[in-house]
Amino acid sequence: MTTAASPSRVEIDYTGSERLTMNMGPQHPSAHGVFRAILTLEGEQVVGVDAVIGYLHRCHEKLAETLTYAQYPSIASKTDYVAAMTSEFAYVRAAEMIGKIEVPKRAQYLRVIAAELQRVASHLLWLGTWCLDMGGALGGGATIFLYCIRERELVLDLFESLVGARLLYGFYQVGGVRYDLPPGWPEKCRETVDLIDRRIDEYQRMLEENPFFLVRTQGVGVISRELAQEVGISGPLVRGSGVNFDLRRTDPYSSYEDFDFRVPVETGGDCYARYRVRMVEFRESLQIVRQALDRLPEGPVSSRPGLKSVAQVRIPKGEAYARVEGARGEVGCYLIADGSAKPYRMKWRGASFSNLAVLPHIIPGHKVADVVAIMGSVDPVFGEVDR
Amino acid sequence: MAEWVYPLIAPFIVLNAILGIVTYVTLLERKFAARMQSRIGPYRVGPHGLLQPIADAIKLMMKEDVVPTAADRPVYILAPVVFLIPCMLIFATIPFAPGLGVADLNIGILFFLAVSAMEIVGLFMAGWGSNNKYALLSAMRAVNQVISYDLPFIFAALVPVLLAGSLRLSDIAAAQAGLWFVFYPVIGQLAFVAFIVSTVAAENRAPFDILEAESELVAGFRVEYSGMKFAIIQLGEYAHVIGASFLGALLFLGAWAGPGPEWMGPIWFLLKAMFVFLVVTWVRWSFVRIRVDQILALSWKALLPATLVLLVGTAVVVVWRTPGV
Numbered sequence: 001m002t003t004a005a006s007p008s009r010v011e012i013d014y015t016g017s018e019r020l021t022m023n024m025g026p027q028h029p030s031a032h033g034v035f036r037a038i039l040t041l042e043g044e045q046v047v048g049v050d051a052v053i054g055y056l057h058r059c060h061e062k063l064a065e066t067l068t069y070a071q072y073p074s075i076a077s078k079t080d081y082v083a084a085m086t087s088e089f090a091y092v093r094a095a096e097m098i099g100k101i102e103v104p105k106r107a108q109y110l111r112v113i114a115a116e117l118q119r120v121a122s123h124l125l126w127l128g129t130w131c132l133d134m135g136g137a138l139g140g141g142a143t144i145f146l147y148c149i150r151e152r153e154l155v156l157d158l159f160e161s162l163v164g165a166r167l168l169y170g171f172y173q174v175g176g177v178r179y180d181l182p183p184g185w186p187e188k189c190r191e192t193v194d195l196i197d198r199r200i201d202e203y204q205r206m207l208e209e210n211p212f213f214l215v216r217t218q219g220v221g222v223i224s225r226e227l228a229q230e231v232g233i234s235g236p237l238v239r240g241s242g243v244n245f246d247l248r249r250t251d252p253y254s255s256y257e258d259f260d261f262r263v264p265v266e267t268g269g270d271c272y273a274r275y276r277v278r279m280v281e282f283r284e285s286l287q288i289v290r291q292a293l294d295r296l297p298e299g300p301v302s303s304r305p306g307l308k309s310v311a312q313v314r315i316p317k318g319e320a321y322a323r324v325e326g327a328r329g330e331v332g333c334y335l336i337a338d339g340s341a342k343p344y345r346m347k348w349r350g351a352s353f354s355n356l357a358v359l360p361h362i363i364p365g366h367k368v369a370d371v372v373a374i375m376g377s378v379d380p381v382f383g384e385v386d387r
Numbered sequence: 388m389a390e391w392v393y394p395l396i397a398p399f400i401v402l403n404a405i406l407g408i409v410t411y412v413t414l415l416e417r418k419f420a421a422r423m424q425s426r427i428g429p430y431r432v433g434p435h436g437l438l439q440p441i442a443d444a445i446k447l448m449m450k451e452d453v454v455p456t457a458a459d460r461p462v463y464i465l466a467p468v469v470f471l472i473p474c475m476l477i478f479a480t481i482p483f484a485p486g487l488g489v490a491d492l493n494i495g496i497l498f499f500l501a502v503s504a505m506e507i508v509g510l511f512m513a514g515w516g517s518n519n520k521y522a523l524l525s526a527m528r529a530v531n532q533v534i535s536y537d538l539p540f541i542f543a544a545l546v547p548v549l550l551a552g553s554l555r556l557s558d559i560a561a562a563q564a565g566l567w568f569v570f571y572p573v574i575g576q577l578a579f580v581a582f583i584v585s586t587v588a589a590e591n592r593a594p595f596d597i598l599e600a601e602s603e604l605v606a607g608f609r610v611e612y613s614g615m616k617f618a619i620i621q622l623g624e625y626a627h628v629i630g631a632s633f634l635g636a637l638l639f640l641g642a643w644a645g646p647g648p649e650w651m652g653p654i655w656f657l658l659k660a661m662f663v664f665l666v667v668t669w670v671r672w673s674f675v676r677i678r679v680d681q682i683l684a685l686s687w688k689a690l691l692p693a694t695l696v697l698l699v700g701t702a703v704v705v706v707w708r709t710p711g712v
Contacts, residue, residue, distance in 0.1 A: 022520050029605060044524075044679055135675035140594065143672050146424040212594050212674045215681055368524070368603050369678040 019047065022368075026055045030133045030372040033382030037359075039371065046371060049363045051356065056386040064346035069095050069313040072343075074170030076333075079348060080384035081167060082125055085118035086326035087333075087348070087384070088172040093253065093322035094335035095174045095343075099315045106299040107176035108255040113189075113292045114162070114171055115254075115324070116285040120196060121155040122327035123278050123285075124148045127203065130275075130376035134216050134369075144203065151199050154192045161185060174313050176302025186293050193286045200282050207275075217271040221362050221374035224269055233355045235329025236281065237378060240274035242267040247325035254324075258295070259288045271377040311341035326351050328379055350384035397489045401478055408657075409625045410440040412664065419665060420672045450614035455518065458611065462516030467612070467619040470509025474623035476502045477630040482557040484643050484652040495556035496548060499634060500541050503589075506627060507533045510598070513620065514608035525598040525607030528679055532597065533589060535686035540585035542694035546578035547638040549701045560642035567641035574701050579639045581694050583663070586631045587670050588682065590624070594674035595682055632663040 020041045025031035034055035040048035060079055064072050076091045077084030089111060096103060103111075128148030135141020156166045161182055163169045171178055207213045223233070228241035238245055246263040248256040264280035266273035304313070315337040323332040332349030355378050363371055414429060414436065421428030429436030454463060479502075480495035482488035492498055507530060514526020548554055550571060551562035569579045588595040599607035609620050636642060636659035643652030677685070 020520060020524075022524075024603075030603065041524075043527075131675060135594070140672055140674040141676070143420075143424050146426065150425065210674065212677045215677060216675060367678055367680060369597070369676070372603055 018042070024371065026052075030375065032129065032375065032380055033385075035356075035375075035380065035382055035385075037363075037371065037375075039368070041368065044367045044369075046364055046366055046368060049360050049371075051359055053353075053356070053382070053385050056382045058387065060387040061346050061348060064091075064343055066342065068310045068341040069174050069315055069343070070307055070310045070341075073172050073174075074168065077168040077170065078383060079350065079387050080326065080328070080331070080352070080381050082381045082383075083118050083122040083327040084168050085114045085171060086324060086331050088169065089115055089254075089324045090322050090326075090331045090333035091335070091346075092172045092174050093324065094320050094333040095313075095315050095337070097320035097322055098318040098335060098337045099174070101175050102303050103176055103254070104300050104303055105255065105297045106180075107301045107303075109292045109296050110177045110181070110301060111172060111254050112256065112259070113289055114159075114169075114177070116288045116292075117155050117158060117189075119285045119327045120282060120289075121152050121159075123282055124152040124155070124196075126278065126327075126376075126379045128152075130373075130379070131207075133372040133376040134213075140212075144206070147199070147203065151196050154195065158185070158189055158192060161188070173302060173304075173307075174315075175304035176300070178302075180301045186296070189289065189293060193289050197283065197286050200279065204279055214272070216369075216373055217275060217377070218268075220271045220366065220370050221377060222269045223358055223362055225267075227358065227361055228269070231354075231358045231361065233329065233358050235326065235351055235355065236274050236277045237329065237355050237358070239264060240266045240277045241269040247323055247330060251323070253322075259291050261288050271373055274377045314339065314341050315343070323349070328352050328381065328384070329355055331384075348384075348387055350387060352378075352380040352382070352384040353387075356380050356385055394489075398479070401489055402475060405475065405478055405626055405629070406622070408629060409622055410444065412625060412629060412661075413443070414440050415661070415664075416668050419668055423669075423672050444618065447618040448615055450617075452614040452616060453611075455611050457518045459516040459518060462512050463518075463611075464516075464616075466509050466512035466516050467616045467623070468509075469512055470506055471619050471623040471626075473502045473505035473509070474626040474630065477627070478633070480556055481630070481633050481637065482560065482642075483656055484649075485557065485561075487653065488557075491555060491557050494554045496544060496554050496559070496634075496638075499556075499630075500537075500544060503627065503630065504533065504537045506623070509623070510608055513612070517608070517611035519611050521604040521606070521610050522608045525604050525610075529591070529598045529608060531679065532591065532595065532682060535683050536585050536588040536595075536690075539581060539686060539690040539694045540589045542691070542698050543578050543582040543585055544634065544638060545698055546574060546701045549698070549705050550574075552705070556637060560637055560644075563641040564644060567639065567644070569639040574697065574704065575639065577697055578694075578701075579635075581690065581697065582635055582639065583666060583670070585690060585694075586628075586635065586663075587667055588686070590628045590631055590667070592628065592667060592671045594670070594676045596671075596676060597679050597682060628667065629660065629664060632660040632667065635663040636660040 022039045022041055023036065024039055025036040026034040036052040038050040039046050063075060067075060073088040073091055076087040079087045128145035131141040131144040159169060160166050162179060162185060163171045223241045225242045228238045228243055242265060244263060244265045249263050261284040264277045266276050317337060317339045319336040321332060321334045323330050329351030331351050334347040335343050336345040338344040363374060418428040429439035432438040432442045454460065477499050479489045480492050480498045482491050510529045511526045514522045514529065547559055547568045550568055551559040553559060568575045591598050609617060612620060636656060640659040643656045645651060645655030
């Protein structure tokens with residue numbers, strides 16, 4: 001075994017028992033998307049893992065060069081389709097940074113509301129699918145999964161009445177957001193937020209008082225603080241390993257400094273620590289939504305006039321890297337503009353892609369069943385990994 | 388009626404009754420699970436989805452029966468049958484009412500436990516014959532698990548045997564005329580809990596369903612099976628669970644004892660067996676699956692010593708309470 005400080009791959013010495021190579025994916029019930037892990041097994045023990053990605057590559061970055069600044073945000077949502085708002089956010093922020101475009105306060109608050117609701121929806125899906133991985137489609141996991149999906153639907157209903165879409169939104173635009181709140185939306189949002197808050201308590205009791213859940217997650221897939229920093233993981237993973245890093249706090253954007261929230265940090269580094277971090281994040285996100293609704297200023301929702309043609313938004317020559325704290329970690333967008341209506345070059349920094357890099361370091365030495373628990377706790381979305 | 392007619396008719400009736408019960412128990416489980424998950428469950432086929440099991444059976448019969456090229460053909464084809472036979476045979480010694488059963492052997496419970504453990508042969512054949520890595524891993528897990536949990540299962544089932552002083556199932560049922568064994572102070576409840584836990588594990592139900600573990604092993608030993616072969620494996624599995632539920636109702640819940648006239652006996656027995664089944668189902672749909680090493684540790688380090696101590700304790704109590712020993 002290597003020490004955790006050097007991020008070279010963990011290799012387990014040959015013990016003499018027969019080895020078995022087993023494919024997990026790209027089509028497998030617990031692959032979150034199309035991920036292929038080639039596992040080398042000795043009995044139940046995993047001694048090596050090769051991660052193969054790229055099955056969902058859709059030329060997103062090249063595509064960005066062919067679409068205008070007005071068009072691409074709707075496509076950006078397709079990178080991380082589980083938290084679609086986040087990638088739109090990063091893209092429009094990059095464009096605004098180059099063009100030095102002011103965003104009205106109301107639009108900034110609406111962006112925060114959408115981003116935080118999106119985080120809640122994404123974490124709900126994570127909790128459901130993670131338990132599904134551990135508990136089986138024909139077992140207790142399915143029960144939690146269906147509960148979580150029920151609540152996620154409520155958030156999607158909110159998005160639907162705001163944007164008109166349930167999965168890929170195109171809500172963010174250079175200079176602001178596309179729509180103002182429809183009448184009655186804040187009240188509906190408050191109700192939903194309160195309901196989800198109560199339900200999360202319920203899930204937490206259901207899981208944390210369940211010894212089977214604890215033995216499956218505690219001490220499994222430990223990412224040490226050193227490894228976390230060297231591999232470059234972000235989001236709940238790095239906070240579960242004792243690193244206090246949250247872009248909303250360390251590099252505030254879009255008026256995040258106005259809100260009062262906690263950044264949860266756990267030192268365990270195991271699946272359970274990551275679970276705890278996300279459970280606190282649920283509450284903090286709901287808290288931010290409440291605060292934003294309370295203090296929502298009046299005013300325009302965009303600093304730019306309404307769009308008459310797709311090529312109307314022109315960004316001056318320049319380049320910028322914008323990053324936002326997505327549900328899975330740091331989502332970054334590097335944009336080079338050449339003064340036309342389309343970017344010259346664009347590069348994504350997907351949170352899932354960087355987080356996935358930690359898998360070969362932590363999986364060997366665990367049992368087959370732990371592989372799915374660890375994979376689920378990393379919470380990758382393959383649209384964002386392969387782009 | 389001639390002497391030889393009964394042994395011919397009784398198994399025929401019991402076998403068909405079991406098939407009928409198993410078919411509808413799947414619907415019961417689906418409805419129950421649906422309520423737990425705030426869903427409705429099967430609803431479209433027939434009133435309240437009552438024809439759903441029939442539709443499922445027809446669907447499975449119409450499916451293409453695929454045999455993998457690389458499979459060990461005779462083993463692969465034989466496995467579902469080998470799996471089904473012990474699952475059906477366990478019903479042979481269960482008396483459904485006084486004097487109503489296929490064979491009331493004087494070693495009835497021994498027969499039940501012995502035959503019930505035989506399902507592992509079919510499981511392993513299915514896992515081996517499929518020539519699939521997932522299936523092979525699952526078969527390995529199956530052997531581990533079934534061997535580990537049959538012992539506590541047997542020890543827990545032997546507690547009522549000691550209390551009743553007989554291996555004959557009808558005697559055990561009759562011994563509970565005054566007091567159901569589940570209400571026997573301390574011993575009864577502990578044994579019942581141990582019995583439920585080891586039933587869940589020995590039947591490979593979640594949270595101990597590591598051999599089908601679809602998040603790791605896709606579908607485990609039956610990953611290559613389709614059509615009627617798959618249906619037969621499912622049938623066997625459910626029959627085994629129902630058999631164990633009947634055994635639980637007989638050993639701990641007083642079998643056919645209940646208010647009402649005597650002909651109500653079998654109905655009470657069925658209701659109690661369904662209660663045990665629903666407890667097992669309730670456990671299944673509430674817990675996440677545990678890992679294979681944790682399952683084995685639970686059996687060998689906790690359940691087996693506990694049931695052993697319980698058994699010895701029961702023996703001491705029985706000797707102490709029996710006058711004139």
